[in-house]
Amino acid sequence: MKNYKKTKILILGSGPAGYTSAIYTARANLNPIIITGNNIGGQLTQTFNIENWPGNYPKITGQKLMDQLYNHALYFNTNIINDTIIKVINLKKPPFIVEGNLFTYICSSMIIATGSYPKFLGLDSEKKFIGKGISTCAICDGFFYRNKVVAIVGGGNSAIEEALYLSKITSQVHLIHRKKKFTAEKILLQKLKLFIKNKKIILHTPYIVKEILGNNVGVKGIKIYSLNTKNIKIIPVYGIFILIGSIPNSFLFKKILELDKNGYIITNKNKSCNSNFTETNIPGVFAAGDVMDNIYRQAITSAATGCMAALDAQKFLNKK
Numbered sequence: 001m002k003n004y005k006k007t008k009i010l011i012l013g014s015g016p017a018g019y020t021s022a023i024y025t026a027r028a029n030l031n032p033i034i035i036t037g038n039n040i041g042g043q044l045t046q047t048f049n050i051e052n053w054p055g056n057y058p059k060i061t062g063q064k065l066m067d068q069l070y071n072h073a074l075y076f077n078t079n080i081i082n083d084t085i086i087k088v089i090n091l092k093k094p095p096f097i098v099e100g101n102l103f104t105y106i107c108s109s110m111i112i113a114t115g116s117y118p119k120f121l122g123l124d125s126e127k128k129f130i131g132k133g134i135s136t137c138a139i140c141d142g143f144f145y146r147n148k149v150v151a152i153v154g155g156g157n158s159a160i161e162e163a164l165y166l167s168k169i170t171s172q173v174h175l176i177h178r179k180k181k182f183t184a185e186k187i188l189l190q191k192l193k194l195f196i197k198n199k200k201i202i203l204h205t206p207y208i209v210k211e212i213l214g215n216n217v218g219v220k221g222i223k224i225y226s227l228n229t230k231n232i233k234i235i236p237v238y239g240i241f242i243l244i245g246s247i248p249n250s251f252l253f254k255k256i257l258e259l260d261k262n263g264y265i266i267t268n269k270n271k272s273c274n275s276n277f278t279e280t281n282i283p284g285v286f287a288a289g290d291v292m293d294n295i296y297r298q299a300i301t302s303a304a305t306g307c308m309a310a311l312d313a314q315k316f317l318n319k320k
Contacts, residue, residue, distance in 0.1 A: 002099065002100075002102070002103055002104045003103055003104070004103060004104040004105065004106055005033060005079075005081075005103050005104075005105050005106070006095075006105075006106045006107070007031060007032065007033045007079070007105070007106075007107050007108075008030045008031060008032075008107065008108050008109065008317055009025050009030050009031075009032045009033075009107060009108065009109045009110070009111065009313055009317070010032070010033050010035065010096070010098070010105050010107035010109075010110045010111070011025070011032050011033065011034045011035070011110075011111045011113060012034075012035050012037070012085055012098075012110065012111070012112050012113060012114050013034075013035075013036075013037055013042070013112070013113035013114045013115055013249075013289065013291070014034060014035075014036040014037060014039075014040050014041055014042060014066075014070070014080070015041065015042025015043070015044060015066075015113060015115045015289055015290070015302060016042070016044065016066075016069060016289065016299045016300070016302040016303040016306060017111075017113035017115070017288035017289025017290075017302040017303060017305055017306035017309070018034055018042075018111070018113035018288075018289070018306065019034070019066075019069035019070060019072065019073045019303075019306070020069070020288075020302075020303040020304075020306030020307050020310070021111045021113060021288060021306040021307070021309050021310040021313075022034050022073040022076075022078040022080075022310075023069075023072055023073055023076060023078075023310075024306075024307055024310030024311065024314075025111075025310045025313065025314065026073065026076035026077060026078045027076055028310075028314050030313075030314065030317065031077075031079070032078055032079070033078075033079045033080075033081060033105065033107075034073065034078055034079070034080045034081065035081055035083050035084070035085055035100060035105070036080060036081065036082050036083065036084075037084050037085075037114060037115075037249075038084050039115075039117075040082065041062075041063065041066035041067075041070070042066065042115045043115060043116070043117075043118075043246070043290075044062040044065065044066055044299055045062050045063045045066050046062060046137040046139050046140060047061070047062030047139070047158075047161065048061060048062070048138075048139045048161070048162075048165045049061065049161070049165075050062055050065060050299065051187075052298075052300070053065060053299060053300060054300065062139075065299075081100075081102070081103070083100040083101055083102045083103060084100060084101050085098050085099065085100050085105075085252060086099055086100060086101060086252075087099040087252075088252055088253065088256060089104070091110075091253070091256050091257075091282060091285060092282070093282075093283075093284075094107075094108045094109070094284050094320070095107065095108060096108075096109075096110050096284065096285065098110075108284065108317060108320065109284045109285070109286070109313045109316055109317055110284065110285050110286070111278075111286045111287070111288055111306075111309045111310065111313055112250075112253065112257075112265060112280075112285065112286070112287045112288070112291055112292075113287070113288045113289045113291065113302075113306060113309070114248075114249035114250070114252075114289075114291045115248075115249055115289055115290045115291055115302075116246035116247055116248045116249055116290040116291065116297075117246060117247055117249060118136035118242065118243070118244075118245075118246055118247075119242070119244050119245045119246060119247055120136075120242055120244075121153065121209055121242060121244070123209065123210075123211065123212060125211045125212040125213070126212050126242075128212070128214070129212050129214055129218060129219050129240075132214070132217075132218040132219065133212075133214060133218040133219025133238065133239050133240060134212065134219065134239075134240050134241075134242060135239065135240070135241050135242075136241065136242050136243065137162075137241075138152075138162035138165050138166050138241050139162075139165065141239070141241075142162075142165065142166050142169050142170070143169065144239065145166070145169065145170050145238055145239040146169050146170065147169075147170065147171050148170055148171060148237075148238040148239065149170065149171055149172045149173075149174070149235075149236065149237050149238060150166055150170050150172075150173055150174070150237050150238060150239040150240065150241065151173070151174040151175075151176060151222050151235060151237045151239070151240045151241070152166065152173060152174070152175050152176065152240075152241045152243060153176045153177075153209055153240065153241070153242050153243065153244060154176075154177065154242070154243035154244045154245075155177035155178070155179060155181075155182040155183055155184065155205075156182070156183045156184055156243070156244075156245070157183075157184045157185060157188060158243045159175070159177070159182075159184070159243040159244075160175075160182065160184040160188040160189065160191075160192055161184075161188060162241055162243060163175050163192065163195075163201055164188070164191055164192065164195065164201075166241070167195050167200040167201050170239075172199070172200060172201075172202060173195075173200065173201045173202070174201075174202045174204060174222075174235050174237060175192075175201055175202065175203050175204065176204045176205075176207050176208075176209060176222075176224055177203075177204070177205045177206065177207070178205075178206055178207065178208045178227065179205065179206050180205050180206050204224060204233070204235075206226070206227040206228060207224040207225060207226050207227065207233070208224065208225050208227060209222060209223070209224055209225075210223045210224060210225045210232065211223040212240060213234070218238070219237065219238060219239060219240055220236065220237075220238070221234055221235060221236045221237055222234070222235050222237055222240055246290065246297070247262075247263060248262070248263045248264045248265070248290060248291045248292075248294075249291055250263050250264065250265050250291055251263075253265065256282070257280050257281060257282065257285070257287075258280065258281040260294070262294060264291065264292055264293070264294045265280055265287040265291055265292040266280070266281070266292075267279055267280055267286070267287050267292050269292075275315075276312045276315065276316070277308050277312065278292070278305060278308050278309040278312050279312055279316075283316065284313075284316050284320075286309040286312050286313050286316075287309065288302065288305040288306045288308065288309035289302035289305055289306060290302060292305065293305060
């Protein structure tokens with residue numbers, strides 16, 4: 001066994017849910033340990049402008065917000081360890097044991113706030129170009145396509161936000177969505193209309209992607225199919241950003257915790273239970289944020305469930 005670290009409460013994940021759990025449990029003198037995972041700060045670090053985080057107006061970058069949450073957790077002496085959990089050794093009953101790349105962790109209670117990761121289209125041609133013109137993060141990779149034509153696939157908040165962001169860097173953005181209507185917030189759609197009007201963003205709805213085109217160098221185009229007219233278009237582009245949703249990071253717990261058909265961790269919130277809203281089917285193991293929320297998936301709701309998980313864990317430990 002590797003060198004071990006022991007704690008009353010172990011928090012897996014460093015997004016809004018994880019950091020909020022840490023702040024609340026640290027203030028309760030539970031001396032939490034956070035395991036950050038490979039994506040420190042979570043998906044929010046890839047968001048350029050956040051306009052709906054209460055108190056930070058008119059906007060704040062995702063990276064800055066996560067830096068603030070990180071520092072807030074540190075202020076209350078949270079032990080933040082840059083490690084990734086690779087194996088569950090015991091999650092049947094306390095003490096729970098999980099193994100990371102650096103240490104083995106033993107805890108009396110655990111909060112799983114591992115978030116989610118981006119979905120891909122599932123095309124054979126897509127796999128060839130991941131990292132060679134296909135991306136899921138405009139803020140990370142947008143500068144590679146300065147003054148070039150790119151495409152975005154998706155219709156939610158992330159897709160529209162990144163289309164607006166890229167329209168200021170690239171020469172043109174082709175926005176492709178499989179439905180006629182978008183699911184993004186109205187304020188984003190109002191902004192989108194302005195960019196469509198000046199032809200910085202070209203809309204293609206309802207279209208689906210049939211094939212990614214390119215060569216050994218990278219992406220050169222995208223073939224799309226109209227669900228209405230059955231028409232096929234080939235659009236020359238140099239970059240394609242896939243923003244069609246996320247998959248919960250719950251694979252480590254697949255055969256241990258109750259998951260729904262999409263992989264989200266099931267908690268008492270699904271069972272009309274009056275207490276311990278965030279507790280899983282294993283007493284003492286709680287879940288918060290995008291790994292358990294398949295409905296709202298907002299930064300602020302992730303933080304809220306992080307708070308709830310911390311209070312539920314505190315209640316559990318007090319009984320113990």
